[in-house]
Amino acid sequence: MRATIAAAEPILELKFGQVGIANLRLNLNDPAALRDEIEQKVAAAPQLFARAPVILDLSRLPQLPDAAEAQALLDAIRAGGMLPVGLSYSTTENELLAKELGVPLLAKFRAVYEKQNADEAVASIAPAPAPSRPKAVPKAEAEPARAPAATVSGQRHDKAVRSGQQVYARGRDLIVNAMVGNGAEVIADGSIHIYGRLSGRALAGAQGDASARIYCMDFQAELISIAGRYRVFEDLPKELRGKPVQAWLDGEKLLIEALVP
């Protein structure tokens, strides 16, 4: 009887909409200091900040806190007068953390790049993701969190990437039809294909996609990284130098091999 009524008239409606929400990026894992700072902010602008919903972003911390520590941070935010509703910055570890805490993970906040004008082909964007977060890497068994949709084609770059320049392909592959010089950096959330010399740095899977690969025609790289695992080449292996190569992740290991035609 009851069941039929429920079926006829659901007791809830789900609607999706967009709401603005603040991203609280933490530079230091210190609940007491966090609480003080939030209290100050709330006191300074109560209308704006009192009971304001915030998403906690842990991407700046050198190490991801464990569940107890993260809970202490959430409590500190609450004690300071704001309302934490979830975590941002999507890595697999962070996802587990959010599950443990029973809060949602808002993957849309791309902590490292979002605020930058990253759509620019050559933009001065924030830290090289690999060096800054070498630990933020999904385990092998995890599903790639943000595999680019099949319809998204790669971002093409036809000019040489010179020393000091960065090219970032957000959420997709990067194709470079020119050389990447020493001291230059090419970054993609997907794979990187370079039809020229790679003398600089290439960082694929910048948001943690462990299935991303790096291909180049003439390998002389300073550093390559996939999903945060990186290798520095002080001396280039003789069998790889100047060769067309591909690089991929095998579990935790970053492998490189000459491409055989």
Place this chain on the structure above:
Amino acid sequence: MTENIVVTSGKGGVGKTTTSASIAVGLAKRGKKVAVIDFDVGLRNLDLIMGCERRVVYDFVNVIHNECTLKQALIKDKRYETLYVLAASQTRDKDALTQDGVQRVLEELAADGFDFVVCDSPAGIEKGAFLAMYFADRAIVVVNPEVSSVRDSDRILGLLSSKTRRAEAGNSKVQEHLLLTRYNPSRVATGDMMSISDVEEILGIKVVGVIPESEGVLAASNSGVPVILDEASSAGQAYDDAVARLLGDERALRFTEAPKKGFFSRVFGG
């Protein structure tokens, strides 16, 4: 007690980075614990001169922005184990440096027991150069024997006595040293080039060293070996003298006289 030494000049291309590398190596060679920092964000070169460019993972800007620890960013020299390099970032601009950040790094190095921190300043008098000199205890002003370099150095000496922490505190001053580089005694003899005394007179301070123009410098730079390690070259020896003088030794100037012409060159010209 850690001493911060800035190597600066105002003008570009006079040999600041070559000097920073050689001074740092010279100090480390004498057993001092030394860090040499590249302040030229966006145009980093020190790592090339020091021969560690392929070992840079993290840089000075990463440390300042708390993206890694100082320990992770310090590159240990392969020749001297008390020598460390902190590379500049190539992909940022000079605004990535902050005064607080620089201060924090210098304090951390001091806490780590470094004897000397050599700050390789960028050319110009903008933010990077300002931050490189701000915390200095000593300054090595690199000057070439030509008028534009001398004038720029004069400007830098003025800034050292007004825009540094020591100057602002008012009770001490930055110890200034003048290092004359690319000196060519033969051209001084013919009157093409300013002499040591000309430069000393205009700037009002004595030189701590005179580095002769030498082929060794270019070769050393290109091979990633600071020229002070080329003991056969006159420039290498002159840098070694300069380091000794910085540490309080007295050494006579060398390589400052034009070589006497031998019989054959007098007869046949040369």
